[in-house]
Amino acid sequence: MEPSSGKSDPANHFHADDVLFHELVHALRMMRGLMDLSKIRDWDNIEDLNAIMLTNIYNSSNNRNGDLRGDHGLPFRVLGNSPMYPTKQIDESLFYNLYSTDIDRLCLSLLDLCSGVARVSCRWNPLRARVNSANASIYAPPLAPSQIR
Numbered sequence: 425m426e427p428s429s430g431k432s433d434p435a436n437h438f439h440a441d442d443v444l445f446h447e448l449v450h451a452l453r454m455m456r457g458l459m460d461l462s463k464i465r466d467w468d469n470i471e472d473l474n475a476i477m478l479t480n481i482y483n484s485s486n487n488r489n490g491d492l493r494g495d496h497g498l499p500f501r502v503l504g505n506s507p508m509y510p511t512k513q514i515d516e517s518l519f520y521n522l523y524s525t526d527i528d529r530l531c532l533s534l535l536d537l538c539s540g541v542a543r544v545s546c547r548w549n550p551l552r553a554r555v556n557s558a559n560a561s562i563y564a565p566p567l568a569p570s571q572i573r
């Protein structure tokens with residue numbers, strides 16, 4: 425994506441560093457042979473869900489919580505509000521729950537990246553929500569046979 429123009433981003437949500445970050449997520453996945461261009465609602469494909477979510481975490485870590493992107497379209501659309509709480513933006517836990525299958529798949533394929541990003545302290549971090557979720561069984565240590573009764 426090119427840096428913002430007036431028509432695609434009139435409120436100037438895109439900054440050069442986060443546009444580069446988004447493209448670096450794509451580059452990392454390509455270099456590791458992980459590209460998955462399967463279609464997904466709202467995000468065009470799995471890779472753009474991954475790149476936009478990780479870039480949203482990056483923006484949140486820079487206290488740019490007003491620049492969380494809500495889809496892959498142009499003009500830029502800010503991440504929307506919760507269907508359950510229409511006055512509240514979709515928070516990290518709801519985002520994880522909405523896309524848990526795809527986020528789990530991302531974390532399994534890039535465990536090194538995701539385990540570090542999950543520890544980033546910021547307001548909006550669905551990878552932290554994943555770790556905190558009771559459903560994130562990948563982080564539960566397997567039981568030894570002697571522990572199973």
Ligand SMILES: [Zn+2]
Nearest residue numbers: 446450472475
């Ligand atoms: Zn992209």
